[in-house]
Amino acid sequence: MIELHNLKNTSRFKKRTKLLGRGPGSGSGKTSGRGNKGAGSRSGYKTRAGKIGGGVPLHRQVPTRGFSNALFKRSLNAINLETIERLYFDGEIVSLETLRQKGYLKGDSYGIKVLGKGTLSKKVSFKVEAFSTGAKEKLKIAGIEV
Numbered sequence: 001m002i003e004l005h006n007l008k009n010t011s012r013f014k015k016r017t018k019l020l021g022r023g024p025g026s027g028s029g030k031t032s033g034r035g036n037k038g039a040g041s042r043s044g045y046k047t048r049a050g051k052i053g054g055g056v057p058l059h060r061q062v063p064t065r066g067f068s069n070a071l072f073k074r075s076l077n078a079i080n081l082e083t084i085e086r087l088y089f090d091g092e093i094v095s096l097e098t099l100r101q102k103g104y105l106k107g108d109s110y111g112i113k114v115l116g117k118g119t120l121s122k123k124v125s126f127k128v129e130a131f132s133t134g135a136k137e138k139l140k141i142a143g144i145e146v
Contacts, residue, residue: 074110076129081138082118095127120144 020032034041050058077099084094087102096112099105114126116134120142131139131146139146 076111076113077105077109078113078115079104080115080117081120081135084114084124085118085120085122088122088124090122090124093125093127 018028018033019026020028021030023029031041039045040047048057048059052058079094079099083104087099087104088094092098094112094114096105096109099112111129113130113132114128114135115132116136116138119138123144125144126146136146
């Protein structure tokens with residue numbers, strides 16, 4: 001009959017406790033694995049999370065006030081004119097959806113910014129969020145309306 005006093009834990013083995021302070025031959029004698037001197041060698045010692053010995057503690061180094069908008073930043077994906085020249089044909093629309101279809105973009109994106117590296121000879125139209133000044137100038141020269 002199974003009763004509380006004769007239950008046995010058979011799922012894991014019993015871990016042997018480490019004997020400390022049993023002489024130099026035991027491997028953990030004299031200082032008992034605590035090293036020499038300092039707060040860590042004394043009884044009752046507790047470490048605080050982020051403690052840096054001797055320096056300013058981490059919780060005092062990290063700023064605790066204020067607000068940063070960096071967590072909510074929505075950056076645009078960049079594409080150069082030379083890449084548009086390579087990917088698109090005449091009359092196509094450069095947009096987020098078409099770039100995804102062509103395999104240029106993967107994952108989340110908040111929009112496209114056209115940069116001015118290279119030249120564009122094809123007549124394409126744009127449905128993008130931003131243009132660099134260099135790209136605007138090159139497109140104006142090529143006769144493409146921005």
